[in-house]
Amino acid sequence: MLAGCTASNDKASDLNKTEAKNPSASEKQKLISLSLANNVLSANQQIEATYRHQQNQLADSVVITIGQNRIGSIIEPKLNFSVDLNYQKTGRWPLLFTFYMPQGVVDKVEKQLLILSDIAPEPFDIKILKTYPHNPQFYTQGLEFDNGYLYEGTGQWQQSGLYKYKPENGEVLQSINIPDEMFGEGITILNDKVYQLTWRNNTGFVYDKKSFEKISEFHYATEGWGLTNNGTELIMSDGSETLYFMDANQFQEIRRIYVYTPQGPVTNLNELEFVNGLIYANVYTTNSIIAIDPATGKVLKNIDLSVLPTKLKPQKQIDVLNGIAYDKTRNRLLVTGKWWPTLFEIELVSKR
Numbered sequence: 279m280l281a282g283c284t285a286s287n288d289k290a291s292d293l294n295k296t297e298a299k300n301p302s303a304s305e306k307q308k309l310i311s312l313s314l315a316n317n318v319l320s321a322n323q324q325i326e327a328t329y330r331h332q333q334n335q336l337a338d339s340v341v342i343t344i345g346q347n348r349i350g351s352i353i354e355p356k357l358n359f360s361v362d363l364n365y366q367k368t369g370r371w372p373l374l375f376t377f378y379m380p381q382g383v384v385d386k387v388e389k390q391l392l393i394l395s396d397i398a399p400e401p402f403d404i405k406i407l408k409t410y411p412h413n414p415q416f417y418t419q420g421l422e423f424d425n426g427y428l429y430e431g432t433g434q435w436q437q438s439g440l441y442k443y444k445p446e447n448g449e450v451l452q453s454i455n456i457p458d459e460m461f462g463e464g465i466t467i468l469n470d471k472v473y474q475l476t477w478r479n480n481t482g483f484v485y486d487k488k489s490f491e492k493i494s495e496f497h498y499a500t501e502g503w504g505l506t507n508n509g510t511e512l513i514m515s516d517g518s519e520t521l522y523f524m525d526a527n528q529f530q531e532i533r534r535i536y537v538y539t540p541q542g543p544v545t546n547l548n549e550l551e552f553v554n555g556l557i558y559a560n561v562y563t564t565n566s567i568i569a570i571d572p573a574t575g576k577v578l579k580n581i582d583l584s585v586l587p588t589k590l591k592p593q594k595q596i597d598v599l600n601g602i603a604y605d606k607t608r609n610r611l612l613v614t615g616k617w618w619p620t621l622f623e624i625e626l627v628s629k630r
């Protein structure tokens with residue numbers, strides 16, 4: 279009994295000590311409450327907020343930030359204040375309000391904000407310019423054009439590999455298998471190296487483009503889906519709406535974007551291609567390719583390719599549209615699908 283009392287007294291005194299040590303810490307959190315009129319905004323809208331101070335004090339100023347980016351600041355804000363969002367990256371972001379109160383007191387309030395795109399994607403149809411054979415054994419997971427050749431990464435257990443072939447006739451010139459316990463995913467070519475992801479092993483491979491010899495492995499935390507590059511960084515999808523920009527040497531994340539239309543996120547981003555400054559992405563299980571602004575995550579184009587499956591010669595197994603390769607020297611856009619017998623050269627035709 280006595281021991282119990284002692285223990286509880288000790289606890290109480292510990293608590294007092296903690297408060298005495300840092301009296302402002304607990305008070306700080308209670309000083310200001312803030313509510314947002316709307317926590318879902320379009321990139322061109324205004325943040326509208328209402329704040330209340332516990333002792334009805336008025337703030338000298340408030341500074342609004344998202345990460346390292348200062349959205350705005352207001353001197354002597356009214357209890358209801360608004361500020362231009364002035365932030366173009368779509369997705370969920372923590373919005374931080376730093377209130378500067380009289381006597382040098384600073385109070386911070388964080389809110390979650392969902393930013394939608396303010397741009398309706400331009401709808402496109404396609405025109406088929408040419409067809410080429412595509413190996414119907416290839417479960418296409420990555421496709422890229424380089425210096426006259428197509429490089430294709432394929433999936434399926436015990437059948438995954440990397441192939442180099444002539445687009446005109448599909449003749450395979452070089453290939454390498456990946457280990458049986460791994461399921462191959464996206465590929466891209468940067469600085470004479472071929473990078474290849476695997477689906478659920480958190481492991482990728484780097485090959486010498488010329489010899490197809492494996493140079494190294496790299497690792498990542500998410501699933502691996504699509505891969506492309508912008509000339510300096512690798513860009514990776516993982517089946518969500520997130521695209522990761524990765525350092526090509528260390529394979530460390532540099533930044534990320536979240537892909538959104540005005541309606542919401544576009545998930546299941548699969549095979550990728552960097553085309554004239556935009557990221558093209560297959561949307562898994564659909565006949566759509568979207569074009570994404572790499573700076574913001576906004577979807578700028580929505581390309582309807584539903585005509586393509588109707589052009590395929592029937593065969594035992596045909597899976598979904600996947601695989602985009604851009605030949606920049608001849609401005610050719612090449613697309614195919616998993617186990618498709620045909621590779622299509624296409625042109626975009628605006629529906630507007």
Ligand SMILES: [Ca+2]
Binds near residue numbers: 420422549603
């Ligand atoms: Ca590609």
